[in-house]
Amino acid sequence: MQINLEEIRRISIEKEKENQDFKTFIKTIPIKEIDEHVHSLNEEVSKQIDCTKCGNCCKVLEPPVTAEEVQVLSDVKNTTEEEFTQNYLATEPGSAITYLKKQPCIFLEGNVCSIYQKRPFSCADYPHLHHPHIKYRWRSVMTNYKLCPIVFNVIELLKSRLKFK
Numbered sequence: 328m329q330i331n332l333e334e335i336r337r338i339s340i341e342k343e344k345e346n347q348d349f350k351t352f353i354k355t356i357p358i359k360e361i362d363e364h365v366h367s368l369n370e371e372v373s374k375q376i377d378c379t380k381c382g383n384c385c386k387v388l389e390p391p392v393t394a395e396e397v398q399v400l401s402d403v404k405n406t407t408e409e410e411f412t413q414n415y416l417a418t419e420p421g422s423a424i425t426y427l428k429k430q431p432c433i434f435l436e437g438n439v440c441s442i443y444q445k446r447p448f449s450c451a452d453y454p455h456l457h458h459p460h461i462k463y464r465w466r467s468v469m470t471n472y473k474l475c476p477i478v479f480n481v482i483e484l485l486k487s488r489l490k491f492k
Protein backbone atom coordinates (compact mmCIF):
# COMPACT_ATOMS: atom_id res chain seq x y z
CA MET A 328 0.00 0.00 0.00
CA GLN A 329 1.51 3.36 -1.04
CA ILE A 330 0.84 6.07 1.55
CA ASN A 331 3.77 8.41 0.96
CA LEU A 332 2.27 11.60 -0.52
CA GLU A 333 5.52 12.67 -2.23
CA GLU A 334 5.80 9.26 -3.89
CA ILE A 335 2.15 9.40 -4.94
CA ARG A 336 2.74 12.79 -6.56
CA ARG A 337 5.85 11.51 -8.31
CA ILE A 338 4.24 8.29 -9.56
CA SER A 339 1.15 10.21 -10.71
CA ILE A 340 3.33 12.28 -13.04
CA GLU A 341 5.26 9.21 -14.18
CA LYS A 342 2.02 7.35 -14.97
CA GLU A 343 0.26 10.13 -16.87
CA LYS A 344 0.33 8.23 -20.19
CA GLU A 345 -0.59 4.92 -18.52
CA ASN A 346 -3.55 6.58 -16.82
CA GLN A 347 -4.75 8.07 -20.11
CA ASP A 348 -4.63 4.57 -21.61
CA PHE A 349 -6.46 3.16 -18.60
CA LYS A 350 -9.22 5.73 -19.07
CA THR A 351 -9.65 4.51 -22.65
CA PHE A 352 -9.50 0.87 -21.46
CA ILE A 353 -12.28 1.19 -18.88
CA LYS A 354 -14.62 2.72 -21.49
CA THR A 355 -14.98 -0.84 -22.81
CA ILE A 356 -16.11 -2.20 -19.41
CA PRO A 357 -19.71 -1.94 -18.17
CA ILE A 358 -20.36 0.83 -15.63
CA LYS A 359 -21.79 -1.64 -13.11
CA GLU A 360 -18.68 -3.81 -13.23
CA ILE A 361 -16.36 -0.84 -12.63
CA ASP A 362 -18.54 0.33 -9.75
CA GLU A 363 -18.52 -3.10 -8.10
CA HIS A 364 -14.74 -3.35 -8.30
CA VAL A 365 -14.15 0.19 -7.07
CA HIS A 366 -16.63 -0.19 -4.20
CA SER A 367 -15.06 -3.40 -2.94
CA LEU A 368 -11.50 -2.08 -3.37
CA ASN A 369 -12.47 1.13 -1.59
CA GLU A 370 -13.65 -0.88 1.43
CA GLU A 371 -10.51 -2.98 1.39
CA VAL A 372 -8.07 -0.06 1.03
CA SER A 373 -9.88 2.31 3.43
CA LYS A 374 -9.48 -0.24 6.23
CA GLN A 375 -5.72 -0.21 5.72
CA ILE A 376 -5.14 3.55 5.56
CA ASP A 377 -5.20 5.72 8.65
CA CYS A 378 -6.54 9.14 7.62
CA THR A 379 -5.33 10.67 10.90
CA LYS A 380 -1.76 10.07 9.71
CA CYS A 381 -2.48 11.83 6.38
CA GLY A 382 -5.00 14.68 6.44
CA ASN A 383 -3.95 15.69 2.93
CA CYS A 384 -7.49 16.32 1.65
CA CYS A 385 -7.97 18.84 4.48
CA LYS A 386 -4.70 20.53 3.54
CA VAL A 387 -5.22 20.96 -0.19
CA LEU A 388 -8.95 20.84 -1.00
CA GLU A 389 -11.67 23.45 -0.54
CA PRO A 390 -14.80 21.55 0.51
CA PRO A 391 -18.21 22.88 -0.52
CA VAL A 392 -20.61 23.78 2.27
CA THR A 393 -24.39 24.17 2.37
CA ALA A 394 -26.23 27.10 3.99
CA GLU A 395 -27.13 24.84 6.96
CA GLU A 396 -23.49 23.88 7.37
CA VAL A 397 -22.41 27.52 7.32
CA GLN A 398 -24.71 28.08 10.27
CA VAL A 399 -23.18 25.14 12.16
CA LEU A 400 -19.60 26.18 11.35
CA SER A 401 -20.25 29.81 12.37
CA ASP A 402 -21.53 28.58 15.73
CA VAL A 403 -18.46 26.42 16.18
CA LYS A 404 -16.25 29.46 15.43
CA ASN A 405 -18.39 31.54 17.75
CA THR A 406 -18.96 34.14 15.05
CA THR A 407 -21.86 35.41 12.97
CA GLU A 408 -22.69 33.83 9.62
CA GLU A 409 -21.82 37.13 7.91
CA GLU A 410 -18.38 37.28 9.52
CA PHE A 411 -17.76 33.60 8.87
CA THR A 412 -18.75 34.01 5.22
CA GLN A 413 -16.51 37.05 4.80
CA ASN A 414 -13.48 35.47 6.47
CA TYR A 415 -13.61 31.82 5.50
CA LEU A 416 -15.87 31.24 2.50
CA ALA A 417 -15.71 31.86 -1.23
CA THR A 418 -18.16 31.30 -4.06
CA GLU A 419 -17.26 29.99 -7.47
CA PRO A 420 -17.89 32.83 -10.00
CA GLY A 421 -21.07 32.09 -11.95
CA SER A 422 -21.99 29.26 -9.61
CA ALA A 423 -24.01 28.85 -6.43
CA ILE A 424 -21.36 26.64 -4.84
CA THR A 425 -19.85 28.04 -1.66
CA TYR A 426 -16.74 26.47 -0.21
CA LEU A 427 -14.23 26.76 2.63
CA LYS A 428 -11.46 28.85 1.06
CA LYS A 429 -8.51 28.49 3.43
CA GLN A 430 -5.82 25.87 2.86
CA PRO A 431 -5.11 24.07 5.05
CA CYS A 432 -8.64 24.06 6.42
CA ILE A 433 -9.16 26.29 9.45
CA PHE A 434 -10.56 23.32 11.35
CA LEU A 435 -7.55 21.08 10.81
CA GLU A 436 -5.37 20.43 13.87
CA GLY A 437 -2.29 18.45 12.93
CA ASN A 438 -3.75 15.84 10.60
CA VAL A 439 -7.09 15.67 12.37
CA CYS A 440 -10.40 17.50 11.94
CA SER A 441 -11.18 19.39 15.15
CA ILE A 442 -14.91 19.40 14.33
CA TYR A 443 -15.14 15.80 13.16
CA GLN A 444 -18.73 15.21 14.34
CA LYS A 445 -19.84 18.49 12.76
CA ARG A 446 -17.76 18.44 9.58
CA PRO A 447 -19.56 19.22 6.29
CA PHE A 448 -21.13 16.37 4.32
CA SER A 449 -18.61 16.71 1.49
CA CYS A 450 -15.76 16.12 3.98
CA ALA A 451 -17.44 13.06 5.50
CA ASP A 452 -18.20 11.77 2.01
CA TYR A 453 -14.63 12.17 0.68
CA PRO A 454 -13.09 10.54 -1.38
CA HIS A 455 -16.52 9.68 -2.80
CA LEU A 456 -15.56 6.23 -4.13
CA HIS A 457 -18.61 4.51 -2.62
CA HIS A 458 -20.97 6.27 -5.06
CA PRO A 459 -22.14 4.76 -8.35
CA HIS A 460 -21.20 5.82 -11.88
CA ILE A 461 -17.47 6.10 -11.22
CA LYS A 462 -16.80 6.12 -14.95
CA TYR A 463 -18.80 9.33 -15.36
CA ARG A 464 -16.73 10.99 -12.64
CA TRP A 465 -13.38 9.77 -13.90
CA ARG A 466 -11.77 13.22 -14.17
CA SER A 467 -12.52 14.00 -10.54
CA VAL A 468 -11.41 10.50 -9.45
CA MET A 469 -8.06 11.02 -11.19
CA THR A 470 -7.64 14.45 -9.58
CA ASN A 471 -8.05 12.76 -6.22
CA TYR A 472 -5.69 9.94 -7.29
CA LYS A 473 -2.84 12.46 -7.16
CA LEU A 474 -3.55 13.60 -3.62
CA CYS A 475 -5.38 10.87 -1.73
CA PRO A 476 -3.66 7.58 -0.85
CA ILE A 477 -7.02 5.77 -0.74
CA VAL A 478 -7.88 6.75 -4.31
CA PHE A 479 -4.34 6.15 -5.55
CA ASN A 480 -4.25 2.58 -4.19
CA VAL A 481 -7.79 1.76 -5.32
CA ILE A 482 -6.98 2.77 -8.89
CA GLU A 483 -3.68 0.89 -8.94
CA LEU A 484 -5.39 -2.25 -7.60
CA LEU A 485 -8.21 -1.79 -10.11
CA LYS A 486 -5.65 -1.86 -12.93
CA SER A 487 -4.34 -5.19 -11.63
CA ARG A 488 -7.79 -6.65 -11.04
CA LEU A 489 -8.87 -5.80 -14.58
CA LYS A 490 -5.57 -7.19 -15.88
CA PHE A 491 -4.76 -3.83 -17.44
CA LYS A 492 -1.12 -4.24 -16.41
Ligand code: SF4
Pocket residue numbers: 376377378379381382383384385453454474475476477478
Ligand atom coordinates in the same frame (compact mmCIF):
# COMPACT_ATOMS: atom_id res chain seq x y z
S1 SF4 B 1 -9.32 10.69 2.65
FE1 SF4 B 1 -7.41 10.41 1.50
S2 SF4 B 1 -6.37 12.40 1.50
FE2 SF4 B 1 -7.97 12.44 3.08
S3 SF4 B 1 -6.91 11.90 4.95
FE3 SF4 B 1 -7.77 10.01 4.11
S4 SF4 B 1 -6.15 9.12 2.86
FE4 SF4 B 1 -5.60 11.26 3.24
Ligand code: SF4
Pocket residue numbers: 384385390432433434435436439440441442443446447450451
Ligand atom coordinates in the same frame (compact mmCIF):
# COMPACT_ATOMS: atom_id res chain seq x y z
S1 SF4 C 1 -13.92 20.64 8.10
FE1 SF4 C 1 -12.65 19.02 8.97
S2 SF4 C 1 -12.80 17.31 7.52
FE2 SF4 C 1 -13.49 19.17 6.43
S3 SF4 C 1 -11.65 19.98 5.40
FE3 SF4 C 1 -11.83 20.98 7.39
S4 SF4 C 1 -10.53 19.77 8.76
FE4 SF4 C 1 -11.00 18.52 6.95
